[in-house]
Amino acid sequence: MDNPSSSGLTLAELAKRLGAHLDGNGERVVTGLATLEDAGPDDVTFLANKAYLKYLADTRAAAVLLHPRHVEECPTASLSLDNPYLGYAELSRLFDPLAARDKPGIHPTAVVDGSARLAEGVQVGPNAVIEEGVRLDAGVIVGPGSVIGADSVIGESSRLHANVTVYHGVTVGKRAILHSGCVIGGDGFGFAHDGGSWHKIAQLGGVIIGDDVEVGSCSSIDRGALGDTVIDDDVKIDSQVQIAHNVHIGEHSALAGCVGIAGSTKVGRHCMLGGGVGLSGHLTICDGVQVTGMSIVTNSIHEPGVYSSGTGAMDNALWRKNAVRFKQLDEIAKRLTQLEKAYRQS
Incomplete structure (x- = not known):
């Protein structure tokens, strides 16, 4: 696949490659991929985690790849997909500079x-x-x-x-x-x-x-x-x-x-x-x-x-006490069995 990091891709081309719905100018060219906070006017960015929704309103990106439910909140062109994180994976490959250096x-x-x-x-x-x-x-x-x-x-x-x-x-x-x-x-x-x-x-x-x-x-x-x-x-x-x-x-x-x-x-x-x-x-x-x-x-x-197995980290003094108790578990289990047997017989 051609690498667009230098020549760029139009938003219409991106929408076609991603299978996304474009809301915005399809002729707009983007040449890079960046975060919502760092993107400039020549970049495309993405929103795949709601924790970053707070950065959407102030993004300077040319377009944002996001879920359809956030289209109305997007201040710029949008590329909407049901799975924007999967779309981001495809975007990352499109803008990977490694491919541009390959020479058979x-x-x-x-x-x-x-x-x-x-x-x-x-x-x-x-x-x-x-x-x-x-x-x-x-x-x-x-x-x-x-x-x-x-x-x-x-x-x-x-x-x-x-x-x-x-x-x-x-x-x-x-x-x-x-x-x-x-x-x-x-x-x-x-x-x-x-x-x-x-x-x-x-x-x-x-x-x-x-x-x-x-x-x-x-x-x-x-x-x-x-x-x-x-x-x-x-x-x-x-x-x-x-x-x-x-x-x-x-x-x-x-x-x-x-x-x-x-x-x-x-x-x-x-x-x-x-x-x-x-x-x-x-x-x-x-x-x-x-x-x-x-x-x-x-x-x-x-x-x-x-x-899962093992125990999570804890205060060392507490861990030392518990480590002693771990060694006593077999004896405790035997005593519990004896108590249960005695209770049933009473």
Whole structure:
């Protein structure tokens, strides 16, 4: 999609791209996107949270993207949508300056094996390495310093930012975004112990990543021990997330920063794991589960819903008292059982 950050778009063009209703001059050209407070006369802005409604009356923007119920309050042209936050997401991509810098071609310092297959419109940045048997489909962008291992496949219109490492035998779907420092297909944590030392287990599987997946910076997705680690379509993974070997993440799930998932655990579709959540290995998490931040899950979850564990922060003196009581819970439970039994017998 063309980037309008320099040439601009008319409000009529924006309305068409967003599927929004325009109330105002369709020939007005906008060249930027800004907040309600900061927008100038050449910018478009948005109102998606009622907490910012107080800034609407004084905005200097050329147009405001908002819900139809706020059109009458808008002092300038309006682009109305039932879901203005979703419209904002589309606007942000239209005005993303990164797209304007994309230039297909292979940088002279890149190393591309002769057996690699590069489709039309591929861009390979400085010092990138493309190993033997790799396939890059149309429109793939490989950032500076990134490495794609032997026999891996990167799907159409996917982007690897700078210094991404994709090991051998990895498949990435269409329109994926892999951020800097992420590692896809490293060895899983597999060792056998003989009583005195550890012996490495070769990790013979791969990683399969679906379409429209995003992986944050410095996240790791390990290859399978035998079968593959699988990340289904439209999964969103934040920065500093660890996904161990043979994990399966279902479609449309989202994992916030510092989530850790141990080996062979299966997470269902439309799940959300908050920051710092840890999942033990060999678990099954059903569809539609939300786990709140810093929770530890040690058993499978078979019913959709919101799950939490741990205790929130409190005054240290109170926490120390409660920590003592936590240790007494088993004894208290036994005494309660005895009292209930005695009461029933009386």
